[in-house]
Amino acid sequence: xxxxxxxxxxxxxxxxxxxxxxxxxxxxxxxxxxxxxxxxxxxxxxxxxxxxxxxxxxxxxxxxxxxxxxxxxxxxxxxxxxxxxxxxxxxxxxxxxxxxxxxxxxxxxxxxxxxxxxxxxxxxxxxxxxxxxxxxxxxxxxxxxxxxxxxxxxxxxxxxxxxxxxxxxxxxxxxxxxxxxxxxxxxxxxxxxxxxxxxxxxxxxxxxxxxxxxxxxxxxxxxxxxxxxxxxxxxxxxxxxxxxxxxxxxxxxxxxxxxxxxxxxxxxxxxxxxxxxxxxxxxxxxxxxxxxxxxxxxxxxxxxxxxxxxxxxxxxxxxxxxxxxxxxxxxxxxxxxxxxxxxxxxxxxxxxxxxxxxxxxxxxxxxxxxxxxxxxxxxxxxxxxxxxxxxxxxxxxxxxxxxxxxxxxxxxxxxxxxxxxxxxxxxxxxxxxxxxxxxxxxxxxxxxxxxxxxxxxxxxxxxxxxxxx
Numbered sequence: 001x002x003x004x005x006x007x008x009x010x011x012x013x014x015x016x017x018x019x020x021x022x023x024x025x026x027x028x029x030x031x032x033x034x035x036x037x038x039x040x041x042x043x044x045x046x047x048x049x050x051x052x053x054x055x056x057x058x059x060x061x062x063x064x065x066x067x068x069x070x071x072x073x074x075x076x077x078x079x080x081x082x083x084x085x086x087x088x089x090x091x092x093x094x095x096x097x098x099x100x101x102x103x104x105x106x107x108x109x110x111x112x113x114x115x116x117x118x119x120x121x122x123x124x125x126x127x128x129x130x131x132x133x134x135x136x137x138x139x140x141x142x143x144x145x146x147x148x149x150x151x152x153x154x155x156x157x158x159x160x161x162x163x164x165x166x167x168x169x170x171x172x173x174x175x176x177x178x179x180x181x182x183x184x185x186x187x188x189x190x191x192x193x194x195x196x197x198x199x200x201x202x203x204x205x206x207x208x209x210x211x212x213x214x215x216x217x218x219x220x221x222x223x224x225x226x227x228x229x230x231x232x233x234x235x236x237x238x239x240x241x242x243x244x245x246x247x248x249x250x251x252x253x254x255x256x257x258x259x260x261x262x263x264x265x266x267x268x269x270x271x272x273x274x275x276x277x278x279x280x281x282x283x284x285x286x287x288x289x290x291x292x293x294x295x296x297x298x299x300x301x302x303x304x305x306x307x308x309x310x311x312x313x314x315x316x317x318x319x320x321x322x323x324x325x326x327x328x329x330x331x332x333x334x335x336x337x338x339x340x341x342x343x344x345x346x347x348x349x350x351x352x353x354x355x356x357x358x359x360x361x362x363x364x365x366x367x368x369x370x371x372x373x374x375x376x377x378x379x380x381x382x383x384x385x386x387x388x389x390x391x392x393x394x395x396x397x398x399x400x401x402x403x404x405x406x407x408x409x410x411x412x413x414x415x416x417x418x419x420x421x422x423x424x425x426x427x428x429x430x431x432x433x434x435x436x437x438x439x440x441x442x443x444x445x446x447x448x449x450x451x452x453x454x455x456x457x458x459x460x461x462x463x464x465x466x467x468x469x
Contacts, residue, residue: 038157046123049157051407054119060111068104069096069113077115078279079154080405087403088115118401121158125421129163132185132439138198139164139172139188142439145422148180160186175199179343181359181420184211184427185439201432202340208431211335211345212324212445214424215354216364219331221263221323226256230266230352253285254352259322266321268348271314272341281361282347288314317341319348330357330451335425345425357455359423368457370422 041048064072073085073094085094092100094115096107107113127144134140141164148155156162164172172188173195189195201207220226231251253270273288275281283291292314318338325332331354335345346362349355355363358370400407426445429438443449 040157042126045126047126047158048123049121051118051120051404052157053401054117054156056115056117058113058115060107060109060113064107065109066106069094069101069107070103072107073115084403084405091403093117093403118404118407119154119156120404120406121156122154124155124158129160130439133437135190137190137194139168139190140437140439141186141188143178143183143186145181145183146420149177149186150174155180164188176202176340178427179346179425181423182425182427183422183442185430185437186427187430187437205338206432209337209427210429210431211337212426212428212441213333213335213345213349213356214330214358214444214451215333215349216330216357217354218326219321219323219333219354220266223256223258223264226264226266230254250285250352257320263323266352267318268321268352269316269318270348270351272317272344272347273314274342280342282341282343284317284347284351315339315341317344317348319345321349321352325447327449327451329455332445346423356423356425357451358420359425360420364423365455365458366420367455368459369454370420371459 038052039050041050064076069089070082070085073080073089074082077085080088086103088094089101089103094113095101096105096114097112098114125144125146129144129147130142132140132142141160143149143160147163148159150159150161152159161172161174172190173192175187175189175195175198178184178186187198189198218225218229220229231254253268255267255269257265257267259265270284271288271292272282272284273291275283275291295313316339320336320338322334323331324334333349333354335349337344343362346356346359350359350363358364358367360366424442424444426442427439428441429436431437444451444454
């Protein structure tokens with residue numbers, strides 16, 4: 001009975017959070033920062049948002065208390081260097097309770113910390129946002145890769161909801177989210193009531209979601225392949241997978257389901273844990289269980305974790321996978337997530353030993369074909385003729401800020417850090433008993449796509465840097 005009561009209270013709290021979230025996701029957030037305030041420049045296939053000043057305001061978190069102001073910024077906010085944060089605090093760009101503070105100021109409970117920055121948002125793909133369907137109640141679009149759903153991290157105006165805000169100034173409401181690097185179907189409600197109804201359908205698993213992914217190696221389509229490649233010894237294609245050592249314990253969380261006249265369905269029910277909330281690294285399976293137990297043990301002598309809190313550390317998840325085709329290098333796989341955890345499909349595929357081939361965060365690699373060019377469209381160290389700022393981008397650095405490293409022209413063109421523009425994961429269809437919405441397949445999911453050529457030029461990369469961006 002107590003467990004049932006806990007679950008009921010948990011559902012009520014989740015619904016309350018969802019209602020508040022829907023309100024926040026509406027375009028009411030544009031009252032102080034409307035989309036019309038920032039303009040875009042399209043250059044060499046990239047969308048650049050003009051630089052602007054923006055205030056980040058935070059209330060001191062529990063883990064910040066009694067820690068120095070400079071220490072908190074250099075360890076909690078990784079977007080800038082320690083030298084920058086030191087100069088920002090000394091010049092008053094970073095304040096506490098609207099007052100200038102010392103570098104070693106000890107943060108207290110209730111302190112309001114403000115950071116005024118000159119924001120240069122990373123460029124994103126200029127690929128058009130395709131409208132798949134629009135009615136008086138809903139809007140369905142196909143989101144391009146590299147575009148975040150909403151303001152997060154270094155992105156604000158270069159986000160889907162802000163870009164659409166220019167066309168829908170009266171507001172639309174988010175129903176669900178996709179990862180920044182994932183492309184495909186996004187569902188919006190024209191009113192808060194419709195968005196809340198659709199969100200509730202998804203939470204209650206009344207909507208069947210279908211994704212496409214292109215993974216490394218030959219995904220199993222028979223029972224023998226399932227036993228050899230997933231439950232038993234890993235194949236050569238999967239030896240580089242970071243979680244290959246778990247092959248012996250996969251049978252606890254995975255099963256095969258034969259399908260008549262179709263390839264085998266692989267069902268993964270592996271719990272997921274987030275091991276680093278700052279950059280969003282997820283793990284699953286036995287590693288996630290061990291991590292959750294370590295978290296629980298670390299609280300010995302403190303207030304014991306409630307069942308609800310423990311379930312927030314170790315989240316149940318389920319995804320169904322089925323081979324569509326194999327081209328000799330990569331497999332096109334149909335993915336049906338039955339829960340909606342962060343990076344769920346990506347981490348489940350890595351755990352199986354078949355990571356998305358060009359996903360540099362979860363077992364794949366960064367390649368020339370999916371590397372976002374450096375600022376200005378450059379793809380490598382600059383030539384002498386490229387050091388001069390292009391006419392099209394002059395306005396982006398016209399109003400320079402003395403504390404802003406990115407306002408220095410050289411930082412745009414020297415030592416470019418590669419970032420990922422897209423991965424081969426696409427939301428294809430959302431289906432309920434009453435409606436079906438779908439968007440077109442991406443180029444990499446078509447029969448004539450040459451994955452071997454796309455994977456021909458691997459690049460060095462830092463997975464944690466990819467996640468932070």
